[in-house]
Structures are given as structure tokens and as C-alpha cells.
Amino acid sequence: MLNKHIKNSDINFITNNPLKERDPMSRCRPWTTAAWLALFSVSLFGCAAGPAPQPTATNSETATAKNAQSNAGETQNETATNPRVHEFRLDNGMKVLVKQDTRAPVVVSQVWYKAGSSYEQNGTTGVAHVLEHMMFKGTDKYGPNEFSRIISENGGSENAFTGQDYTAYFQQLEKSRLPIAMELEADRMANLNLSAEEFAKEIQVVMEERRMRTDDKPQSKAYEMFTATAYTNSPYSHPIIGWMNDLQNMTVEDAQKWYNDWYAPNNATLVVVGDVDPQQVLTLAREHYGKIPPGKVPAIKPQQEVEQNGIRRIVVKEPAQLPYLLMGYKVPVVKTAENDWEPYALEMLAHVLDGSDSSRFNKELIRGKAMAASIGAGYDLFSRMDELFLFDATPAQGYTVDDMEKEIRAQIERLKMELVTDQELERIKNQVVASKIYEQDSIFYQAMQMGTLETVGLDWRLMDDFVERFRAVTAEQVRQVAQKYLVDERLTVAVLDPQPINPKSIASNHGGAPHAH
Amino acid sequence: MRTKLILLFGLFIVSPSLLAGVNIQHWTTDNGARVYFVAAPELPMVDLQIIFDAGAARDKDKAGTAVLTNGLLAEGAGDLNANQISERFDELGARFGYDAQRDMANLTLRSLSDDKVLNPALDTMALVLSQPTFPKEAFERERKRMLIGLEQRKQSPGALADEAFYKAVFKSHPYAVMPSGYEDTVGSLTLDDLKAFYKHYYVASNAVIAIVGDLDRSEAEQVAATIVAQLPQGTPAEKLPDVANLNDQEIIKLDHPSTQTHILLGQPGMKRGDPDYYALYVGNHILGGSGLVARLSNEIREKRGLAYSSYSYFLPMRKDGPFQIGLQTRNDQAEEALSVVRETLKTFIENGPTAEEINASIKNITGGFPLRISSNKKILGYIGMIGFYDLPLDYLDTFNEKIQAVSAADIQDAFKRRVNPDTMVTILVGQQ
Numbered sequence: 001m002l003n004k005h006i007k008n009s010d011i012n013f014i015t016n017n018p019l020k021e022r023d024p025m026s027r028c029r030p031w032t033t034a035a036w037l038a039l040f041s042v043s044l045f046g047c048a049a050g051p052a053p054q055p056t057a058t059n060s061e062t063a064t065a066k067n068a069q070s071n072a073g074e075t076q077n078e079t080a081t082n083p084r085v086h087e088f089r090l091d092n093g094m095k096v097l098v099k100q101d102t103r104a105p106v107v108v109s110q111v112w113y114k115a116g117s118s119y120e121q122n123g124t125t126g127v128a129h130v131l132e133h134m135m136f137k138g139t140d141k142y143g144p145n146e147f148s149r150i151i152s153e154n155g156g157s158e159n160a161f162t163g164q165d166y167t168a169y170f171q172q173l174e175k176s177r178l179p180i181a182m183e184l185e186a187d188r189m190a191n192l193n194l195s196a197e198e199f200a201k202e203i204q205v206v207m208e209e210r211r212m213r214t215d216d217k218p219q220s221k222a223y224e225m226f227t228a229t230a231y232t233n234s235p236y237s238h239p240i241i242g243w244m245n246d247l248q249n250m251t252v253e254d255a256q257k258w259y260n261d262w263y264a265p266n267n268a269t270l271v272v273v274g275d276v277d278p279q280q281v282l283t284l285a286r287e288h289y290g291k292i293p294p295g296k297v298p299a300i301k302p303q304q305e306v307e308q309n310g311i312r313r314i315v316v317k318e319p320a321q322l323p324y325l326l327m328g329y330k331v332p333v334v335k336t337a338e339n340d341w342e343p344y345a346l347e348m349l350a351h352v353l354d355g356s357d358s359s360r361f362n363k364e365l366i367r368g369k370a371m372a373a374s375i376g377a378g379y380d381l382f383s384r385m386d387e388l389f390l391f392d393a394t395p396a397q398g399y400t401v402d403d404m405e406k407e408i409r410a411q412i413e414r415l416k417m418e419l420v421t422d423q424e425l426e427r428i429k430n431q432v433v434a435s436k437i438y439e440q441d442s443i444f445y446q447a448m449q450m451g452t453l454e455t456v457g458l459d460w461r462l463m464d465d466f467v468e469r470f471r472a473v474t475a476e477q478v479r480q481v482a483q484k485y486l487v488d489e490r491l492t493v494a495v496l497d498p499q500p501i502n503p504k505s506i507a508s509n510h511g512g513a514p515h516a517h
Numbered sequence: 518m519r520t521k522l523i524l525l526f527g528l529f530i531v532s533p534s535l536l537a538g539v540n541i542q543h544w545t546t547d548n549g550a551r552v553y554f555v556a557a558p559e560l561p562m563v564d565l566q567i568i569f570d571a572g573a574a575r576d577k578d579k580a581g582t583a584v585l586t587n588g589l590l591a592e593g594a595g596d597l598n599a600n601q602i603s604e605r606f607d608e609l610g611a612r613f614g615y616d617a618q619r620d621m622a623n624l625t626l627r628s629l630s631d632d633k634v635l636n637p638a639l640d641t642m643a644l645v646l647s648q649p650t651f652p653k654e655a656f657e658r659e660r661k662r663m664l665i666g667l668e669q670r671k672q673s674p675g676a677l678a679d680e681a682f683y684k685a686v687f688k689s690h691p692y693a694v695m696p697s698g699y700e701d702t703v704g705s706l707t708l709d710d711l712k713a714f715y716k717h718y719y720v721a722s723n724a725v726i727a728i729v730g731d732l733d734r735s736e737a738e739q740v741a742a743t744i745v746a747q748l749p750q751g752t753p754a755e756k757l758p759d760v761a762n763l764n765d766q767e768i769i770k771l772d773h774p775s776t777q778t779h780i781l782l783g784q785p786g787m788k789r790g791d792p793d794y795y796a797l798y799v800g801n802h803i804l805g806g807s808g809l810v811a812r813l814s815n816e817i818r819e820k821r822g823l824a825y826s827s828y829s830y831f832l833p834m835r836k837d838g839p840f841q842i843g844l845q846t847r848n849d850q851a852e853e854a855l856s857v858v859r860e861t862l863k864t865f866i867e868n869g870p871t872a873e874e875i876n877a878s879i880k881n882i883t884g885g886f887p888l889r890i891s892s893n894k895k896i897l898g899y900i901g902m903i904g905f906y907d908l909p910l911d912y913l914d915t916f917n918e919k920i921q922a923v924s925a926a927d928i929q930d931a932f933k934r935r936v937n938p939d940t941m942v943t944i945l946v947g948q949q
Contacts, residue, residue, distance in 0.1 A: 104891035155884020204822035216775040321668040357603035373665040434610025
């Protein structure tokens with residue numbers, strides 16, 4: 001589905017589509033955001049099945065059974081496909097989520113901070129991600145890059161990622177090495193050493209990253225401009241990596257302020273999944289994170305997006321070979337929806353159009369009319385603030401972006417007029433249920449789900465509720481959300497207008513005429 | 518290529534009993550397909566991959582054939598059209614996938630292990646594999662989509678560098694080809710080309726089947742038999758020629774209106790089962806294969822802030838795959854970055870790694886073993902590779918000691934013999 005790859009068209013996600021730009025560098029440190037949003041959205045094709053857990057208050061450092069059963073009952077209830085999540089809270093306010101998965105003697109440890117690019121102020125956009133880089137630059141105890149060296153010597157892999165709603169750090173290790181990761185991660189939560197010298201080098205690295213991810217990728221450039229146009233006052237309007245001018249003028253003090261504001265145990269969630277004993281994880285967490293005093297975390301303003309009241313259109317001219325269309329409608333998400341079924345209906349709508357080989361876009365526009373070389377629809381229902389329901393398309397030979405817009409609009413109109421068939425709904429629901437099993441194959445993915453939900457201000461239990469709620473969506477509800485939200489008043493359209501790539505042809509072509517496709 | 522992702526191998530030293538977890542069973546189907554199976558009863562699901570020696574290295578002068586053939590299989594099979602095929606998989610919640618690179622052409626299936634799901638999913642996959650109809654309309658459409666993909670390549674400095682790199686390193690060898698082809702070759706492909714390619718290469722004796730999942734041996738045998746039942750035995754693909762060493766240094770600069778210059782350096786590297794595999798593998802881990810703690814990253818990124826990503830890798834293939842060093846940096850820093858890379862490489866080859874470096878790398882490779890086999894999907898990748906490249910079944914069992922046996926002298930010797938900075942290809946794409 002599309003959302004993910006337009007957000008970062010350079011993510012190395014699996015696709016048979018020849019048109020999606022790929023980035024072979026995904027192993028380098030700051031994986032963007034949407035790599036994980038991508039993962040997560042794929043996950044929307046499935047979150048845990050099994051009995052719905054009961055919510056329980058967790059205001060002490062005690063394990064709180066989530067299944068509202070006796071301990072013995074819980075043990076019995078645990079199966080490979082339905083492992084229990086243990087939730088704790090340390091005295092300093094840090095939340096700890098542990099999921100036991102004994103399939104392999106490994107563990108993934110992630111620390112999530114409620115501090116992403118949507119928490120940033122104008123003028124210092126990108127600082128969340130810059131700080132993420134600086135977190136590898138040493139503490140009072142460990143020198144620059146020592147963190148990575150120690151994890152590596154212990155056979156581990158590690159990285160970090162920044163999104164609109166979070167910054168997260170993770171290590172994957174053989175299970176006995178978990179204390180090492182915890183010690184290091186807790187150390188840099190409290191004792192980061194931000195030097196001007198290291199900052200001066202690292203900000204250059206981040207600018208190179210921006211050039212690679214965005215500036216030299218026409219579709220990414222178009223997406224950036226598109227987002228900045230669609231949102232008026234929502235902090236989702238600026239790119240996660242930040243505007244280049246803000247990066248050029250960023251100082252180590254900006255990074256220090258960010259660290260001081262947001263990096264505190266009471267603003268963090270530790271997620272551990274693997275072959276571990278939850279009580280031992282709690283003991284370790286107390287030992288390492290428990291001694292860090294809570295911080296004063298700033299209150300954030302709602303910054304609720306103003307009403308749009310009319311279509312917005314932009315053209316982005318970039319050296320490129322192919323035209324490209326982006327359309328986005330402002331929609332609520334689980335966190336903001338007045339009617340809690342609506343985001344699930346929108347998610348279902350996205351699956352009707354895109355997401356598998358039998359969805360309508362593939363059937364009717366890639367095959368069928370063969371008008372689109374690539375076309376997608378997508379939506380992230382687990383964000384902190386209102387989102388865009390996105391469409392993107394590259395026309396096939398002989399067609400234009402106007403044709404793409406007409407076809408997408410026709411598909412939307414049909415969703416407003418006709419009910420989605422039972423067969424389509426059934427097919428999508430079956431896929432989601434199966435995905436719930438498949439995702440158990442990755443402990444990293446399971447940790448991602450819990451961390452994301454917790455950090456955007458939802459509840460990790462939604463991971464288990466998702467299938468239930470998604471399966472409850474009716475054809476009539478899909479029609480209703482189409483009628484209510486996929487309307488011009490909420491729409492922004494961006495077109496990438498390709499300019500000649502060859503510098504010689506620029507010289508000889510004064511008009512800069514776009515390539516016709 | 519995906520195979521790059523399964524470069525890292527090591528044996529876990531803390532808990533050898535773990536190896537029981539990767540108990541590979543191997544047999545051959547009646548019609549000659551080689552099967553590799555690992556039972557994984559923990560989750561009620563099955564992962565399956567069938568790999569044909571039918572990658573783009575078989576394209577000859579018709580670049581794009583392997584990819585397009587592979588991509589058209591599910592466009593129509595038996596009496597089913599593309600929509601019906603996709604519906605069959607989707608309504609079962611099964612995930613069918615395909616791809617082709619230089620060595621391999623793959624079909625993959627992930628399904629629940631419940632018979633009521635698995636059996637129809639397998640039947641559909643077997644149909645796609647053995648009775649594709651290659652509809653003309655799908656052929657024309659997918660060929661046009663490939664051409665659009667080639668347009669996209671022109672707007673990506675990284676993709677342009679990649680294309681130039683393979684061409685310069687492999688010259689007349691089949692590995693020089695871009696699997697997605699070129700305008701003239703894709704433009705002139707015919708349906709008959711694809712049908713002939715399919716008939717020649719998609720045969721049982723040219724196939725390796727990897728299965729990981731909630732099955733016992735007899736069920737896995739049934740699965741493998743079902744998948745290839747209707748394929749003719751055929752013959753294994755002909756041997757590929759050896760890759761020639763480069764004789765001269767070559768520097769290629771391509772103009773592109775990007776803010777960064779993409780730099781690639783390299784030469785033919787090594788193959789799967791190479792006698793120098795372990796020494797080159799550990800050596801590269803130190804040089805540029807261990808992310809932020811590698812020498813290249815340290816010199817380029819940590820010390821100088823010149824690039825976000827800098828790396829080196831060997832991509833072992835059936836024959837010598839590439840050895841590649843890469844980075845991207847602001848155009849005006851390209852020369853500086855390039856000279857740091859050259860100096861780093863030269864120093865490494867001349868002086869070899871330090872004892873500390875080699876110790877740290879071996880610890881990482883061996884200590885990280887459990888992570889590499891921690892999911893069905895990862896295990897599937899390993900056994901598929903072991904099967905496809907005819908590696909011994911005890912490859913994993915012996916890997917640990919082989920990694921640990923590598924010395925600084927071995928690495929220096931292997932790099933001196935196998936990596937030559939004086940006859941490398943250098944590609945720069947950007948605004949010079």
C-alpha cells in the first residue's frame with residue numbers, strides 16, 4: 001500500500017513494482033520513519049488474534065496480568081500464536097512492555113520516546129532526527145561510537161529511527177546479552193555528551209542523508225511539497241528529516257534543548273520481545289532505567305489542523321523522466337476519530353483499492369485498462385494526529401497524470417455509489433487474519449507494533465483488537481466514509497512535472513518542456 | 518540483489534544445541550528437483566520458495582527476458598486469468614510472490630499450514646508454475662511497464678551508477694546485464710522469446726525447493742511433489758562462463774543534475790563456495806561490512822562527515838559476483854571522498870587488519886548467529902541459498918570454526934591476491 005513508500009520512496013520494501021525507487025542503504029543507521037510505518041502498515045494487514053484482553057490499571061511496579069485471569073490461567077492461555085504481553089510501570093514513570101517469544105534464543109529491545117518531528121518548532125525542523133544521530137556520539141562514560149562497537153562485539157545489531165510521532169532505538173541480540181543493551185541505552189537516556197565538535201560533523205552526515213533521500217529523488221521532492229501544501233498548521237506539514245535551511249542553521253544547543261526536553265524515562269516506553277522472563281526483564285529495567293529521575297516534559301499544543309474548505313493544487317518541477325501524481329484527503333485516525341469505526345472503514349477502503357494483487361487498482365487500472373504503470377492507495381490509521389488518505393500514480397505510456405486523477409476519482413465515486421461486494425470484504429478479512437499468524441514470525445515486528453501504538457498515545461492492546469474491529473467493518477460503512485471524507489473540500493493534488501535531466505538538453509531547450517507520457 | 522542480505526553467516530558459540538534448530542533435510546523429487554526442508558512446528562504456517570537457475574545471467578543478448586518471463590507466470594495459467602489467480606491466493610490469505618535477479622528466478626508462497634488453505638494455495642502455485650499461458654495482452658502491458666521502469670532508472674543517480682558499474686566490471690560476461698533490461702532489448706522481446714526461455718529453464722532438474730514450516734517430513738515431501746509434479750524433468754542450466762579479472766583501471770563519469778555524486782568502486786569479487794570465502798568475508802566485515810564500526814564508515818562518516826552511507830561488500834554468486842565499495846556525497850566533496858576510500862583500501866590491503874579488529878569482527882559474526890536464524894523467513898533464505906549454490910548441508914555447522922580459524926595473515930593474503938586497487942572500476946554519477 002502506498003502511504004509508506006511515498007512517505008519515503010527510498011525504502012527498501014519488497015515489491016514487484018519496477019517503479020518504486022529502492023534504496024540499497026537500508027542498513028545504515030537512521031532508517032527513516034516510514035520504513036517502519038511501512039512495516040506497520042503492512043501489519044495493518046493483520047494484528048494479533050485471540051481473546052480480547054481486559055484493560056487494567058498499571059500504576060505500580062507490579063506485573064499486571066492483561067488477560068484478567070489467574071496466573072495459572074494465563075500460563076495455560078499462552079500459546080505460540082497468542083503470547084501474553086506483560087506491562088509494568090517503573091516508579092519514575094517509564095513504561096515497560098514485555099512479550100515472551102521462546103522460538104529462538106534472541107531478544108529485541110526497543111526504547112521509544114514520545115518525541116518525533118511533529119513535536120518540532122518551525123526553524124528547527126529535523127532536530128528530532130539530528131538528536132537521534134547524536135545519540136550514538138557518546139556519553140560521559142562511553143566515547144563516540146562506543147555504543148555501536150560494544151553492541152557489535154556482542155554479536156548484536158542496532159539502529160534507530162525517527163518518525164512524525166516518535167524516535168526509537170533498538171538492539172537485537174542473543175538473549176543473554178540483554179543487560180548490555182539495557183545498560184548502554186539507559187546510560188544515553190540520562191548522560192548524553194553533546195559536543196560541538198561531533199555535532200559539526202554529524203549535521204553534515206544528516207544533510208548528506210537528506211540529499212540522498214529527498215533532494216535527488218524527484219518523487220520524494222514532490223511528496224515533500226505536497227505535504228507542505230496539504231497541511232496548514234499541523235506539524236505533519238514539514239518533513240521528518242527537516243528543511244535543508246533549518247539543518248544548515250541548526251546548532252548543538254538546539255539538539256541539547258531537544259534532549260533536555262524529551263529524553264526522560266517518563267516520556268519513554270521500553271519494549272522487549274524475545275526469549276526472556278518478564279520478571280527478570282523488569283528487574284533489569286529497574287536496575288538500569290529505574291535510577292534515572294523523571295524529567296519535566298513539556299506539554300504539547302494540539303495544533304489541530306484548520307478546516308481546508310476547498311481543493312488545493314500544486315505543480316512541482318524537477319529534473320525527471322516520469323510524471324507522477326499525488327492526491328491526499330484529510331481524514332481522522334483512531335486517535336482522533338469521533339466515530340471509532342471510521343478509521344477501520346477507511347483502512348478497509350484502502351485495501352479494497354490497493355494492497356494485494358486482487359485489489360481494484362491492480363485489477364482494473366494496472367491490468368484491465370492498463371492505464372497506470374503504478375498506482376497506490378494508503379493510510380496510516382495509527383498516528384497521533386489527523387492524517388492524509390493518499391493516492392499516488394505513474395501513468396502508463398500514452399496516458400497522463402490527468403487521466404490518473406480521473407480514474408482515481410471514478411474509483412472513489414464508485415465507492416460512494418455502490419457497496420463493496422461481500423467477496424471483496426471476505427477476501428480482505430481473510431488476508432488480515434492470516435497476517436496475524438505471519439507476523440508472529442518476526443519479534444522485531446511485534447515490538448514495533450507495541451511501541452508505535454503506545455507512543456502515539458493509544459494502547460498496545462489495539463494490536464489484539466485490530467482484527468476484531470477490522471472484521472466488523474461493513475460495506476455500508478466503507479461507503480459512508482467515502483462519502484464523508486473523500487471529497488474535494490479535503491483534497492490536495494500535486495503533480496510532478498518532469499524537466500529535462502540532461503544538462504545539454506536544458507541548454508538547447510529553452511521551454512524546458514516536460515516529457516510527454 | 519536479495520542474496521546480499523544473506524551474506525552474513527556465523528555460528529553461535531554460546532549455545533551449540535541451537536543448531537538442532539536448523540536441521541536441514543534434503544531429498545530429490547522423482548523428476549529431479551532438489552528439496553531442502555526445515556521443520557518449524559511453532560507457528561501454524563508454511564514458507565516455500567522455488568528457485569530456478571533462470572536469472573538474467575541466462576538472458577544472452579535479450580536482456581529483460583528472465584524478469585519478464587518470471588513476471589508473466591501469474592498473468593494466466595491453465596484456464597485461470599490473472600484476476601482469478603490473484604483472487605485464489607488472496608481469499609486464502611496466502612501470499613504469493615516472485616522475482617528474478619542475475620542468478621536466480623524465484624517464486625515464493627507463504628500460507629497457513631491448515632490443509633484447507635495450504636492445499637488449494639499449492640495447487641494454484643503449481644498451476645502458475647507449470648501451465649502459464651503467457652497472454653499476449655499481459656505481455657504487451659508488462660513490457661511497457663518495464664520500459665517505464667527504465668525511464669525511472671534514468672532519473673536515479675544510484676541506479677545509473679549501478680548500471681555503469683555492472684557493465685564495466687563484467688564486460689562481456691552475462692553478469693554485466695541489468696536484469697530489467699534496456700530499451701532496445703526490452704523493446705524487441707517477443708512472446709516466443711519468453712516461451713522458449715520458460716520451456717528451457719523452468720524444469721524440475723533446474724529447480725531447488727526450500728520449505729520451512731509446520732510440516733513433518735512426509736507432508737513436506739508431498740508439498741514438494743505437488744509443486745513440481747507437472748514440470749518436465751528437463752536438464753540443469755548450462756554452466757556459466759568464469760568471470761575474467763580486470764586488467765586496467767577505468768574511471769567513468771556520468772553527468773546527472775543531482776546534488777550528490779554517487780561513487781562506486783569495484784571489481785569481480787568471489788563466488789559461493791570460494792576457497793577464500795571466509796578470509797574475504799571476515800576481511801570485508803572489518804573494511805566496510807559491519808556498518809558504523811567498519812573502517813570505511815569510520816573514515817568517511819565518523820571522522821569526516823562526508824556521507825550518510827559508506828560500505829563495501831562481496832556479493833558471492835554462482836561465479837565471481839562483484840566486490841563493491843560505495844558512498845554518496847555532496848558533489849564538491851566527491852574527489853575528497855574518493856581519495857579517502859582509495860587510501861583506506863590501500864592501507865587495508867598493505868597492512869591487513871589489526872588483532873583487535875579481527876577479534877571484534879569474529880565476535881560479532883559468531884555471537885550474532887542466533888539472530889540470523891531467528892525466523893522461518895530467514896531460515897528459508899539460508900536453505901534456499903545452500904541448495905541453489907550446492908553448498909554442503911553442514912555449511913552452518915562448520916561455519917563457526919571456519920570463521921574463527923581466519924587470521925590476520927589469511928585476510929591480508931586473500932586481499933592481496935583477490936583485490937587490486939590498480940585495476941578497479943570507478944563510477945561517479947553527479948555534477949562533476
